[in-house]
Amino acid sequence: MTPLPDDLRLDRRRKAIIAAARELFVEQGYERATLAEIVTRAGGSLATVYKLFGNKDQLLEAVVFESAGSGEAVIREAAAAGLAPVPTLHRIAKGLHEHFLDPEVIALVRIVIARSISDPQFARQFFERTANPTRDALETVFARWQADGVAMDGTPGFLAEMFMGLFVSDLQTQAISHGLGISPLPDRLQERTNFFIAAAGINQLAESAA
Amino acid sequence: MTPLPDDLRLDRRRKAIIAAARELFVEQGYERATLAEIVTRAGGSLATVYKLFGNKDQLLEAVVFESAGSGEAVIREAAAAGLAPVPTLHRIAKGLHEHFLDPEVIALVRIVIARSISDPQFARQFFERTANPTRDALETVFARWQADGVAMDGTPGFLAEMFMGLFVSDLQTQAISHGLGISPLPDRLQERTNFFIAAAGINQLAESAA
């Protein structure tokens, strides 16, 4: 889907258009954002947009799929620090919170959900590329802890799902409904993490075998 | 907002229009649903829609606010059955699951989220009228249990929030992203409830003092 590596001009144009489109989509949503305004911000010409992306829908897809990352990196870093499970979980919670409650991410999620009405595949793909890798990274961490002898109630997969529910789904839903200002404060985040730790039956004293 | 109780004709018209609008909004979303089609299904005339609702936006508001209920009733009923906390929680979980994962409710949530981009107040009001009463009803139940001597880790408010996160936000997010077919099976629901019970430190043997 990204041919013409021989021509740098096109590539630069493409990046500029995606950046402007992302900006406008985040500001106004998909429907309200007009291609004319995107072109105004990106510079260049409407014809180029059509040459590169085909139509507005495909431009959105490109923007979303090139923009939205997952929480994988955050989880790997936290796990690699070699801390005990409990402080590691606190660190992961904070990292996921920062990543998934970023206003731009929230704005993209809103757009994806809005489009899920007419295009369910699009929503599914989006979550498969963002939530799933995050969930899987968590699962991997939990599985390693279990293998290292840390007591945990539940399979790594189930616990990863619960963690995602408490720290991604629920917080995003709150962000969407109450506006971004009311996102949980750090201490409320800790309270949540402790809730998870209690449910998972993780021994507060367990040490990582990293 | 519902004047003219003296005239039944208008009231009947109003109900028919709301029903047709709700149906079409659920099927196609807000943007795609046209007033012309709504009128076709409801019978009557476009002019009446404008007389009764003013414009399409206000029609949507009427539909959403007259359609979306909360999970209060489910919670009250479960609590009133006089069972012990643990089976009561299982019952509440099942009830909330049925209520909030109803395809029509999910469709309305999608619409509300889509509109939250341009109209944050609308989304806030919606959640205040659906999620908040549910949360408050839960909090009341938990508080009564605590007063009755059931051991629980955490304030009733916090536990209610966690419960909502696990049984409403997260499941709705999954329904939106994966489609409605993949909503959790009953046994997965039980697993979730047990997770919550463990986190809240509720004694499995605790009896309700009802």
Add this chain to the structure above:
DNA sequence: GCGAAGGTGTAATGATCATTACACCATTGT
């Protein structure tokens, strides 16, 4: 310098509705 190949700017084109206007029909109370 030169001539493509590829951009650029601008102006149609066309479709889709929300919204409004208007002339006509039905019901209801007297």
Add this chain to the structure above:
DNA sequence: ACAATGGTGTAATGATCATTACACCTTCGC
């Protein structure tokens, strides 16, 4: 029966864009 009051049907009106068409520049290899 007889106006009203209120509803109905249909046809403008207007606005908003996505999408397309086209004539004109630029840049780059040669």
